[in-house]
Amino acid sequence: MIENTSLARIAKIVGAAIAVQLAFWLILVPTLVDPEVDRPEFLGIDGFSTAKIETPDASGLSKAKFAEGSPGQIVSKSGYYAVQTVFVIDSVPAEGLALLDNSGGDNSRHFVNGSLIYSPGSMAITEPTYHSLKEDIVQISPGNLTEGENTVTSIYAVGLPRDVQLLPPILGDYRAISDAFGWKAFLLTDFRLITAIITLVVALFAGLAATRARNRDLPLWLFLAAASWAAHSLFFQWATMPLHGATRGFLYAIVTMFLSLAWAIFSDAWSGRRLRWFRLAVWAVFLTGSAFSAYLLATGADNGSFSQVEKIVEWVGLALTAATVLRLAAHFVTDQTETRYWEAALLVLLASLMAFYLYVLLKGGLNKPYLTHTQPLILLSLAGAFFSRNFELFQSRKQLNSELEAQLLVRTDELEEAHEREKVLLRKKAHDDERRRIMRDMHDGMGSNLMSMLLAARRGKAEPGMVARGLQTVIDEMRLMIDSMDSVGESLGSALVLFRERAQSRVTDAGFTFDWHDNAKGEVPELSPRTALQIFRILQEAITNALKHSDGNAISVTVEPHSICVTDNGTSFVGPRAGGRGLENMAARAQSIGGKFSISNADGNTVATIDLPDHG
Helix, strand or coil, rough: CHHHHHHHHHHHHHHHHHHHHHHHHHHHHHHHHHCCCCCCCCCCCCCEEEEECCCHHHHHHHCCEEEEECCCCEECCCCEEEEEEEEECCCCCCCCEEECCCCCEEEEEECCCCCEECCCCCCCCCCCCCCCHHHHEEECCCCCCEEEEEEEHHHEEECCCCCCECCEEEEEEEEHHHHHHCCCCCCCHHHHHHHHHHHHHHHHHHHHHHHHHCCHHHHHHHHHHHHHHHHHHHHHHHCCCCCCCHHHHHHHHHHHHHHHHHHHHHHHHHCCCCCCHHHHHHHHHHHHHHHHHHHHHHHHHHHCCCHHHHHHHHHHHHHHHHHHHHHHHHHEEEECCCCHHHHHHHHHHHHHHHHHHHHHHHHHHCCCCHHHHHHHHHHHHHHHHHHHHHHHHHHHHHHHHHHHHHHHHHHHHHHHHHHHHHHHHHHHHHHHHHHHHHHHHHHHHHHHHHHCCCCCCCCCCCCHHHHHHHHHHHHHHHHHHHHHCCCCCCCCHHHCCCCCCCCHHHHHCCCCCCEEEECCCCCCCCHHHHHHHHHHHHHHHHHHHHHHCCCCEEEEEEEECCCEEEEEEECCCCCCCCCCHHHHHHHHHHHHHCCCCEEEEECCCEEEEEEECCCC
């Protein structure tokens, strides 16, 4: 089963790679990248001479001393150079001739038979424009031509010293050359500008994705690859860029080498498994090339060191391109779970074009523009695949969120049901506890007193006074139990208000004075109703005990932020009464809620104190 799955995966990758390769070589190359054209007939050259001139104008040409020579002379210094080409035509073509500039230089001017026919931008040697990079097809109008011998004189401005080859222009029938090379001229000019704009848009979306993604590695390097390609294209299209000399040369080196670096690290990010030391090695190659280029330009730009920088850029590009190809190959060999078939096929195409570029570079042959013209399309396709895949993940995430939300609702209902069951159980337990408390109080209090009076009556010792006191005690116990069954409110504050109201009438009815001191000013702990009820009952028993056992005539209650005291001015308390369980029950109640109960004599008074819990 595993073998069948592996074979199916390999078959899909191979199938996708073959489909992309066929589409590229059979459709894209012949129609877009490198279409076949009927090669037009070029004019022969009847004379070629060059001269170094002082000014890039007719005056400079008039003072020039042209020297005949073979095409291909290389100049290395900054300045103006003139190339004079003589050719003969039997008749003047209806649309004139086309001139394809074949030499280097930053900018150029062309004279035909002494008339200026082409002069874009600035020829100032310190701040030239860079229109020579645009490779336009220049039209020589019929009015500038004569039957027989004609002369084209071209002036080249070389700002940054470097090796510049002086060659005669390519001349031919304008209509024939425009038809043959019009598309290629478009690819070298407007197409690069269009792709620069498209890749800038790709970079924008990838950059936004990188800022929002949890794993930013892949969108970040997709952003950097697209941005570096756009910068590389704009460098060659921005003829009026206000950077000149060594600064412009260093910018060219950085932009070109960083594009190669971005592809290498993008391949590592796309694999999903960082190869140890790979990125460090790539950055080391890039930084070494950058540092060496900066050193050469800083120390020898005026002596033609830019030519050496161009070689460095070429070798760094070669090394990083090789790294990209090897990294992708390593991924496809080692990763047996890859299922991004179409993305893999695009990267296989990229690797194959890079390998072709390396082969031609090493062999010194004519490099076709397959890699140059295809990179923006591959970037666009990879960006589309990336966003499509993440949109599917987004859809899956949305579906997952819906399922989780439904499960959450079910769990919430279950928890609410469990909570209701718990409330019922707690209520039942509270009722059971209350029933046991009432039974215990009736047995220990009312039952004990009634039994004592019954035994006294059977023995003939039931004195009226004793019976009256016993009945009063039973009535007090009944009041206490009845009061304790009432609700005391939802907080300690409301319980204290109710307690004060009930205690005052009871105490004064018994002949005692009653004082209430609230030193807490309402700042008592926030306690649950059940805890407040327990404190309420302890206070009731404290008041009852004072009424029953005190030999004084005054009772006061003092509320502090963390304690409550019930004080009577009796002195009869010497300790727990034999057989009594009242103090023990009060202490147990206080302990059950996290508080503490104590009773003592202080300054001739009996003081019962409840230390309140902090919460409960």
